[in-house]
Amino acid sequence: MRIENSFIPVRGVGEATERRLWENGMTHWNEFDGGVVGDTLADRIERFIDEGRDHLERGDISTFAEALPAASRWRLYENVREETAFLDIETTGLDAATNDVTTVSVHRGGETETLVRGRDLTARRLREELAQSSLLVTFNGKRFDVPFLETCYDLDVTTPHVDLMYPCKKVGLDGGLKAIERELGIGREMPDLSGRDAVRLWREYERGDDAALERLVEYNRADTENMKPLLELVADRLHESVFEAVCSDG
Template structure:
C-alpha cells in the first residue's frame, strides 16, 4: 500500500470515510472526483492531494507521518523502502538518565553499520546517518531507542518513525521482537540472548574481552537486520487486511 492510496491524513477523514471512498472505487488520489463526501471535505481532500504530490516528488514523507496514527504509519514504507533505516540499540540498563548506549546498528539498502561507545558512536555520526534516511523503523523505539539516543547523545531524531510494535499489535502479534520473529518463521543464525546478557557482554568487553564485544555486535546487527523482513510481512498483511479487503467489498 502506498501513501497515494490513503485519505486518512486529511483532517475530517477517518477510517470509516476512507473505507467508503475505497468501496466506491476511489482507491488512489488520481481517482478522487469529489463524489461520496460533502463539498467542504472534498475541497480539503483536493488541497491535501495537490500538496501531497509536491511532498512525494521531493521524497519527503514527514508531513504524512505527522498526520497518520502511529499504528498506520506502516503505509509510508512502500514509498521510501530503499531509503528506510532500520535501527536497534544495546544499553547497560533501562533508564536513559543513568545508563549508557553501548552499540547502535543501522540497516539500510542492504548494508548494516554498527557504532560502538568509545569508538565511533557520536551524535554527529548518528545524525548524519538519520539525515540520509527518509524513514526510521524500530521495534519499541518510540519508548526506548529514540529517547535513549536523545538523552545520551543529544541526537535530534526528526526523521519519520515507524515503531513496528504498534502495527504488530494491530495484527495480534504480541510479545518482544524475537517472539514475533519466531511466530512468523523469521530465522536467526544466532541463539537468543537477553537484555541482561547484552549488559554482561559489554562489561566483559570493558574488562578486556574483545570477543564479548564481537558477540554483542553480532546480536545487535541481527536484531536490526531482522526488522526488514518483519516490516515487509507486517506491511503486506495490513495492506491485505485494510486495503484489499475494502476493495474486494465493492
C-alpha cells in the same frame, strides 16, 4: 500499499470515510472525484492531494508521518523502501539518565552499520545516519531507543518513525521482537540472547574480551536485519486486511 492510496492523513477523514472512498472506486489519489463526501471535505482532500504530490516529489514524507496514526505509519514504507533505516540500540541499563548506549546498528539498503561506544558512536555520526534516512523503523523505539539516543547524545530525532510494535499489535502479534520472530518463522543464525546478556557482554568487553564485543555487535545487527522482513510481513497482512479486502468487496 503506498501513501497515494491513503486519505486518512486528511483532517476530517477517518477510517470509515476512507473505506467509503475506496468502496466507491477512489483507491488512489488520481481517482478521487469527491463524490461520496461533502464539498468542504472534498476541497480539503483535493488540497491535501496537490500538496502531497509536491511533498513526494521532494522525497519528504514527514507531513504524512505526522498525520497518520502510529499503527498506520507502515503505509509510508513502500514509498521510501531503499531509504528506510532499521535501527536498534544496546545499553547498559534502562534509564537514559544513568546508563550508556553501547552499540547502535542501522540496516539500510541491504547494508548494516554498527557504531560502538568509545570508537565511532558519536552524536555527529548518529545525525549523519538519520540524515541519510527518509524513514526510521524500530521495535518499541518510540518509548526506548529514540528517547535514549536523544538524552545521551542531545539529539532531536525528527526522521519519520514507524515503531513496529504498533502495527504488529494491529495484526494480533504481541510480545517482544524475538517472540514475534519465532511466531512468524523469522530465523536467527545465532543463539537467542537477551538485554541482560547484552549488558554482560559489554562488561566483558570492558574487561578486555574483544570476542564479547563481536558477539554483542552480531546480536545488535540481527535485531535490525530481522526487522525488515518483519515489517514486510506485517505490511502485507495489513495491506490485505485494510486495503485489498475493501477493494475486492467494493
